[in-house]
Amino acid sequence: xxxxxxxxxxxxxxxxxxxxxxxxxxxxxxxxxxxxxxxxxxxxxxxxxxxxxxxxxxxxxxxxxxxxxxxxxxxxxxxxxxxxxxxxxxxxxxxxxxxxxxxxxxxxxxxxxxxxxxxxxxxxxxxxxxxxxxxxxxxxxxxxxxxxxxxxxxxxxxxxxxxxxxxxxxxxxxxxxxxxxxxxxxxxxxxxxxxxxxxxxxxxxxxxxxxxxxx
Amino acid sequence: xxxxxxxxxxxxxxxxxxxxxxxxxxxxxxxxxxxxxxxxxxxxxxxxxxxxxxxxxxxxxxxxxxxxxxxxxxxxxxxxxxxxxxxxxxxxxxxxxxxxxxxxxxxxxxxxxxxxxxxxxxxxxxxxxxxxxxxxxxxxxxxxxxxxxxxxxxxxxxxxxxxxxxxxxxxxxxxxxxxxxxxxxxxxxxxxxxxxxxxxxxxxxxxxxxxxxxxxxxxxxxxxxxxxxxxxx
Numbered sequence: 001x002x003x004x005x006x007x008x009x010x011x012x013x014x015x016x017x018x019x020x021x022x023x024x025x026x027x028x029x030x031x032x033x034x035x036x037x038x039x040x041x042x043x044x045x046x047x048x049x050x051x052x053x054x055x056x057x058x059x060x061x062x063x064x065x066x067x068x069x070x071x072x073x074x075x076x077x078x079x080x081x082x083x084x085x086x087x088x089x090x091x092x093x094x095x096x097x098x099x100x101x102x103x104x105x106x107x108x109x110x111x112x113x114x115x116x117x118x119x120x121x122x123x124x125x126x127x128x129x130x131x132x133x134x135x136x137x138x139x140x141x142x143x144x145x146x147x148x149x150x151x152x153x154x155x156x157x158x159x160x161x162x163x164x165x166x167x168x169x170x171x172x173x174x175x176x177x178x179x180x181x182x183x184x185x186x187x188x189x190x191x192x193x194x195x196x197x198x199x200x201x202x203x204x205x206x207x208x209x210x211x212x213x214x215x
Numbered sequence: 216x217x218x219x220x221x222x223x224x225x226x227x228x229x230x231x232x233x234x235x236x237x238x239x240x241x242x243x244x245x246x247x248x249x250x251x252x253x254x255x256x257x258x259x260x261x262x263x264x265x266x267x268x269x270x271x272x273x274x275x276x277x278x279x280x281x282x283x284x285x286x287x288x289x290x291x292x293x294x295x296x297x298x299x300x301x302x303x304x305x306x307x308x309x310x311x312x313x314x315x316x317x318x319x320x321x322x323x324x325x326x327x328x329x330x331x332x333x334x335x336x337x338x339x340x341x342x343x344x345x346x347x348x349x350x351x352x353x354x355x356x357x358x359x360x361x362x363x364x365x366x367x368x369x370x371x372x373x374x375x376x377x378x379x380x381x382x383x384x385x386x387x388x389x390x391x392x393x394x395x396x397x398x399x400x401x402x403x404x405x406x407x408x409x410x411x412x413x414x415x416x417x418x419x420x421x422x423x424x425x426x427x428x429x430x431x432x433x434x435x436x437x438x439x440x441x442x443x444x445x446x447x448x
Contacts (some may be wrong), residue, residue, distance in 0.1 A: 003220030047316065048242040049386050059443040064245065064436035065373075065387040071243040071296070071439040082385055084392045084420075085242070085268070086324040089317025093337060112340075125306050126343075131317035134337040165340035189358070 001147075002174040003191040010035040011189075012101050012142050012172050016042050023047060023092065023132060025102030028103035028142045032101055045097055047128040049088050052080035069128065076116065082137040092128065093135035100136035102129060102145045104168075106158040109181035111168040113141060114160035126163060133164035145173035145202055152204040154178070154185070175199050178207060186210050218379045218429045219408070223254035226402050226428040230367055231260040234287075238323065238365040238394040239267040239277060243296070244439045246387030247276050250404045250432035251369035256280055266290040266323070268316060268364060268390055270300050272436070275437055292316035296439065315343060318360050320393060325362035327396025327425070332361050368398025371432070372421065375405040376412075379426030380419045388420065397424040404432035422433070 003011065005028050013035035017021060020178060022030055023045045033053075036042050044053040046068045046090035053068060054075035062073040091097055104115040113133055133139050146152055154171065173180040176199060177189035185207035196215050199207075209215070220226035220284050236350055237255070241247030252271075252407045255263075256279050260422035270289055271278035280286050281299055288310035303309040311407065315337045325333055338344050348359035370391040373384035383391055395401045403426045 046386070048245070049389050056442045056444045058446055062438060062441055062443065063385065065385040067243065067245050067386055067439070069242075071245070072442040073438060073440065074442075076385070082383075082388055084388050085316065085320035085390050086393050089320050093317050093321075093335060105294045120305070123301050125291060125293035125313050126315055127293040128316040130315035130341065130343065131337045134335075134339070135317075162341045164338075 001191065001193045004174070005031065006133070007191070008142050008172055008174060011177065012140060013037065015099060015101065015140050015170070016040060017098070020098040021045055021051070021096065022099045022101070023097050023136065025100070027103045029101040029103060030070060045088070045091060046074075047088050047092060047132070049083050049085055050080065051083070052077045054080070054167070089128070089131050092131050095135055095137060097136045099138045099140065100132045101140045102132060104141045104153070106153050106155055106160050107141055107143070107168055107171055108155050108158050109180070111166045111183040111205070112158050113163045113168050114158040115163050117161045119161065129163050133167040138169050139167050140170045140172065141168050142172045145175045152202055155204045157206060175202070179210070184208060187213060189213070190215060217377070217428060218336060218423075220428055220430050223250040223402070223404065223430055223432070224257070226430050227251065227254050227258065230400050231255065231258050232263045233260055235260070235366040236264040237264065238368040238398055239265060240368070240370040240389065240391035240394045241276070242268055242386065244272065244276050244391035244437050246369075246371050246383065246389050246391055247271070247434075248369040248371040248402070248404050249276070249434055250430065251358060251402055252277060252279060252320055256283060256285070260286045261285045264290065265289040266363060268292050268319060269296045270297050272296050272439065273299050285393060288312065290319070292319050313343070322360055322363040323390065323393040323397045326364040327393055330362050332359050334359055363397060365394075365398050366400070368394040368401040370395045370401060370403050372405045374402055374407045374409055374414060375403060375426075375429055376409055376414050377429070378411065379403060379423035379429050380414055381405065381421035381426065382414060382418060383420050394419050395421045400426040400427050401425055402430070404430050407431070
């Protein structure tokens with residue numbers, strides 16, 4: 001059985017380590033915050049200028065001066081600090097953030113990622129995504145394995161305009177977990193009851209099986 | 216020479232002209248100069264190049280200038296909250312220059328700091344890098360980005376003193392400090408103007424040298440995505 005959005009977020013939360021500074025993207029990556037192991041200490045960065053992001057406020061306590069990068073109202077913690085966008089991206093570009101978890105429209109077998117534009121159709125912009133994939137120490141993508149139309153999103157080469165080249169370290173989809181290695185893509189985990197053949201049928205990129213992978 | 220003006224219309228007197236470049240602070244609708252945007256709309260000035268991380272939403276913030284077709288070109292990182300923006304762009308009515316958000320912030324910081332160019336790895340191998348100078352440092356490839364300045368910067372802060380020293384509040388700081396330094400003229404609008412000496416001099420985010428004009432504004436502070444949790448028990 002393929003993973004749900006919550007399952008994928010729960011799996012992505014396992015990427016976090018004690019003491020990590022982490023930036024979570026918009027969409028499924030935002031859900032990851034709900035599944036962080038309470039035994040580890042993780043600080044969430046929001047690229048609009050905040051370190052130490054707290055949960056959503058209680059109703060009636062929303063503060064228009066306190067939002068995350070998805071423009072959602074949030075709260076501060078005792079550890080929180082605020083700063084300008086220039087300082088925020090000094091943290092990101094300067095390699096001070098340990099982990100970025102973000103969504104994608106396409107990822108290639110060599111770790112290229114496309115997640116900001118569909119020419120002629122969607123004009124939104126890259127926001128902070130290009131800076132994050134270029135500067136953060138480890139980049140993990142969460143995405144559905146195929147598009148809504150059923151087309152593969154793990155490709156030999158991305159067809160959409162790129163966000164970064166050779167920057168993705170790990171991909172978590174509803175079917176399993178892949179690592180981008182110097183030798184190409186490696187399937188390291190399968191979702192329950194998903195077979196390697198299921199994955200092959202909906203993956204364009206070539207991938208190897210990790211040693212010890214339980215199939 | 217006093218920096219204090221009665222309102223945004225008075226503060227922008229003699230500053231606006233068609234075809235000018237304006238930097239507008241804010242992230243989404245958080246920390247945006249609502250009063251200056253309204254005054255610019257009311258002035259009728261047009262063919263504007265606007266440098267701002269976003270372009271407001273339909274009918275609010277910079278969306279007001281967009282709806283009135285006063286903007287010729289946007290320099291932004293993300294404009295996804297605005298249907299009219301997408302319509303004008305896809306119809307060829309609007310020029311758009313996308314910058315990665317950190318690159319945009321640093322270009323503005325550099326412009327204000329007198330730095331004409333600098334190198335970043337953000338965007339290498341993407342359309343952002345096309346036509347830009349590439350250079351290797353310690354075996355890694357970087358692209359050159361240029362500093363940005365503007366004819367006018369409009370910024371929003373929480374508190375000011377009459378010298379134009381500014382303190383921002385929470386995530387409403389965002390692009391405002393860098394933009395304050397990069398405008399030939401900078402208009403700061405604030406929620407509260409206090410007496411000299413009342414601000415903690417060690418806590419000032421933008422020193423008054425970067426602010427030429429100052430007003431106490433009135434703010435709607437609209438929330439874009441109201442997200443809450445329910446109290447347990």
